[in-house]
Amino acid sequence: xxxxxxxxxxxxxxxxxxxxxxxxxxxxxxxxxxxxxxxxxxxxxxxxxxxxxxxxxxxxxxxxxxxxxxxxxxxxxxxxxxxxxxxxxxxxxxxxxxxxxxxxxxxxxxxxxxxxxxxxxxxxxxxxxxxxxxxxxxxxxxxxxxxxxxxxxxxxxxxxxxxxxxxxxxxxxxxxxxxxxxxxxxxxxxxxxxxxxxxxxxxxxxxxxxxxxxxxxxxxxxxxxxxxxxxx
Amino acid sequence: xxxxxxxxxxxxxxxxxxxxxxxxxxxxxxxxxxxxxxxxxxxxxxxxxxxxxxxxxxxxxxxxxxxxxxxxxxxxxxxxxxxxxxxxxxxxxxxxxxxxxxxxxxxxxxxxxxxxxx
Amino acid sequence: xxxxxxxxxxxxxxxxxxxxxxxxxxxxxxxxxxxxxxxxxxxxxxxxxxxxxxxxxxxxxxxxxxxxxxxxxxxxxxxxxxx
Numbered sequence: 201x202x203x204x205x206x207x208x209x210x211x212x213x214x215x216x217x218x219x220x221x222x223x224x225x226x227x228x229x230x231x232x233x234x235x236x237x238x239x240x241x242x243x244x245x246x247x248x249x250x251x252x253x254x255x256x257x258x259x260x261x262x263x264x265x266x267x268x269x270x271x272x273x274x275x276x277x278x279x280x281x282x283x284x285x286x287x288x289x290x291x292x293x294x295x296x297x298x299x300x301x302x303x304x305x306x307x308x309x310x311x312x313x314x315x316x317x318x319x320x321x322x323x324x325x326x327x328x329x330x331x332x333x334x335x336x337x338x339x340x341x342x343x344x345x346x347x348x349x350x351x352x353x354x355x356x357x358x359x360x361x362x363x364x365x366x367x368x369x370x371x372x373x374x375x376x377x378x379x380x381x382x383x384x385x386x387x388x389x390x391x392x393x394x395x396x397x398x399x400x401x402x403x404x405x406x407x408x409x410x411x412x413x414x415x416x417x418x419x420x421x422x423x424x425x426x427x428x429x430x431x432x
Numbered sequence: 433x434x435x436x437x438x439x440x441x442x443x444x445x446x447x448x449x450x451x452x453x454x455x456x457x458x459x460x461x462x463x464x465x466x467x468x469x470x471x472x473x474x475x476x477x478x479x480x481x482x483x484x485x486x487x488x489x490x491x492x493x494x495x496x497x498x499x500x501x502x503x504x505x506x507x508x509x510x511x512x513x514x515x516x517x518x519x520x521x522x523x524x525x526x527x528x529x530x531x532x533x534x535x536x537x538x539x540x541x542x543x544x545x546x547x548x549x550x
Numbered sequence: 551x552x553x554x555x556x557x558x559x560x561x562x563x564x565x566x567x568x569x570x571x572x573x574x575x576x577x578x579x580x581x582x583x584x585x586x587x588x589x590x591x592x593x594x595x596x597x598x599x600x601x602x603x604x605x606x607x608x609x610x611x612x613x614x615x616x617x618x619x620x621x622x623x624x625x626x627x628x629x630x631x632x633x
Contacts (some may be wrong), residue, residue, distance in 0.1 A: 207459035211452050218448070227440050228488050235486065235505035242506070243496050251494035251503065252605045255510035267514040274521035278528050285532060287628050316608070324495065324604035328517050332612040339620060391496075411517070415617055418524060422624045435553035439560050443597060446564030450590070453571040461575055463632055465625050469587050472618060473571050476594050479610070483603050493602040509603045516609050520618050527625035540629045 246383045247390075248321035248397035254383075256326065257403045261370065261381030268366060268410060272359070275414040282421040294344050302344020309337035317408035321397040327404045331411025338416040342423065355417045362410035369403055436489050443484050450477030463540050464530040468523060475519040479512045560600060567593050580631035581623075588619040 231239055238255055246254040256264055294302070317330030373382040383398035390396060454474025461467050486505030494506040534540040567590050574586035591614035598607040 204460050207456050210459060211456045214455065215448070215452055227437060231488070231505055235507045238506050239494070239503050249496045250605070251496060251506040252509045252513065252603075255506050256513055260510060263511075263514060267518060270518050271521050274525050278524050281528050281532065285535075287531065287535070324493075324608055326513070326605060328513055329605075329608040329612045332609070332617055336612065336616050419620065435557040439553065439557040442557065442561045442564050443601065446560075446567055446597065449564070449568040450571055453568060453575070457575040463580070465580060465622065465629065466575060466583060468625070469583055469622065470575055472587055472614075473574070473590060476591055476610075476614065479606075480594055480597060483598060483601055483606055487601045487603075491602065493604050495604070504602050509606050512603075512606050513609055516606070516613055520613050520621070523618055524621045527621050531625050531628045534629050540632070 243391050246397055246400060248383075248400050249391045250321050250323065250326070252324075253320045253326045253400060253404070254397075257400050257407075258381060258383040258398075261403070264407070265366065265370070265381075268363060268407065271411065271414055272363060275359075275418050278418050279421045293346065299344045302340050306337040306341050309340065310334055313337065313408075313412070317404055318401060319394070320404040320408075321400045322392065322394065327407025328411055330404075331408040332415060334408070334412035335415035335419065338412070339419045342419055352417065352420055355413045355420065359410055359413040359417065362406045362413065365406040366403060366410070369399055369406065373399070440487075440489055443487070444481065447477050447480035447484055450474065450480065453477075462542055464534055464542055464545075465527065465540065467542070468526045468530060471526065472519065472523050475515075475522075479515055479519070482508045482512045482515065556600065560597070563593055563597060567597075578632070580626050584619060584622045584626060587622070588615050591615040591618065 230236075238251055238259065242251045242254050242259075243249055246258045248254045248258075313330045313333035315330075316325035316333060317327055320326035320330070370381040373385050374380050376382075376385045381399070381403070383400050386398045386402075395401075451474050454470045454472075454477060457470025457473065458467055461470060486508035488504050491502045491504050492500055494503040494509065496503070530540075533545050537545045570586050570590050570593075574583045574590070577583055577586070591610060595607045595611040595615065598604075598610055
């Protein structure tokens with residue numbers, strides 16, 4: 201009880217501190233600074249009509265590289281801990297509905313995920329949500345199976361190769377143009393076509409492969425090695 | 433207050449309310465998984481606040497179709513894309529280390545986890 | 551969508567999210583708390599769409615509502631939900 205009231209007082213103090221410095225000037229009307237530059241010159245500089253993808257991959261590609269490193273270290277730590285410390289637990293056999301669904305749906309879900317990744321510069325999406333959708337298809341296969349699929353080695357290989365591809369694509373920009381991750385090393389094409397926007401589709405593919413294999417590796421490590429489930 | 437202003441400020445109030453709820457949950461809950469859930473709530477609130485900071489009512493999404501004339505700010509949306517993925521990575525690590533600590537000390541109560549003290 | 555309809559939807563969704571957030575920390579069963587947090591993530595995805603951020607909405611729906619919920623469900627399966 202004391203802890204609850206103290207927590208409430210701290211939260212109210214935090215709220216008062218935050219709300220007292222917000223400028224209540226009214227609704228924003230204009231873009232300022234970097235946002236206005238991206239809105240005006242984004243399509244002309246990079247060739248991708250999705251401004252958010254052009255910011256994530258081309259203008260702020262270095263931040264995305266850092267984020268890829270964070271995701272890599274977190275997923276490696278999770279897989280490492282779970283392979284060294286057995287967590288036990290007894291899985292139950294998947295029911296008939298789950299088994300049948302896990303045979304039909306993962307193909308369509310993977311196809312949708314690949315669509316989101318490859319059309320990242322044309323419509324909302326990009327590497328990150330597409331990779332997560334492909335990982336959820338892998339999760340469906342895991343949930344409907346009776347034994348652990350032995351794909352852990354290939355997942356690690358795909359993840360490492362995708363990360364390497366991201367770095368190499370960035371350095372290609374340095375080699376050709378003197379700028380890391382400049383999207384003009386490949387021809388820009390006409391905005392709105394699938395083959396356009398320079399290097400952005402390739403980087404989206406690398407990011408999508410990396411995120412998908414990392415999340416799939418984390419889901420696969422939730423099942424201990426050699427664990428099988430008795431049919432009921 | 434016309435409807436546009438109500439829309440604008442209610443979004444900010446929702447996001448701020450979620451952040452405060454998450455902070456309160458981290459401070460007062462005892463189960464280690466509930467602390468992780470409260471952290472995820474606070475993270476969602478912060479992401480909402482960041483996207484709200486770039487929102488301009490009346491403009492459209494930052495996909496430059498030929499029919500689009502004015503767009504909202506794409507920079508906070510790009511940053512929040514990164515932030516969501518990092519949030520799930522931190523949640524995964526939080527839950528795994530929490531399960532490890534709970535197994536070691538025998539219960540999921542943070543008051544029992546003696547190694548966390550000085 | 552007219553402006554007053556947008557304002558009404560945003561107010562109702564926002565109120566629901568805050569009440570659900572507080573409820574998820576107060577319910578007895580852990581499984582309910584996890585599902586409510588997944589629901590808050592999904593409502594956040596709707597709010598992102600209303601703020602004209604479709605990329606962020608897709609990412610939050612697929613990563614926040616799906617992958618995050620799976621992570622918490624695994625944690626609960628290893629520790630056991632409190633009653």
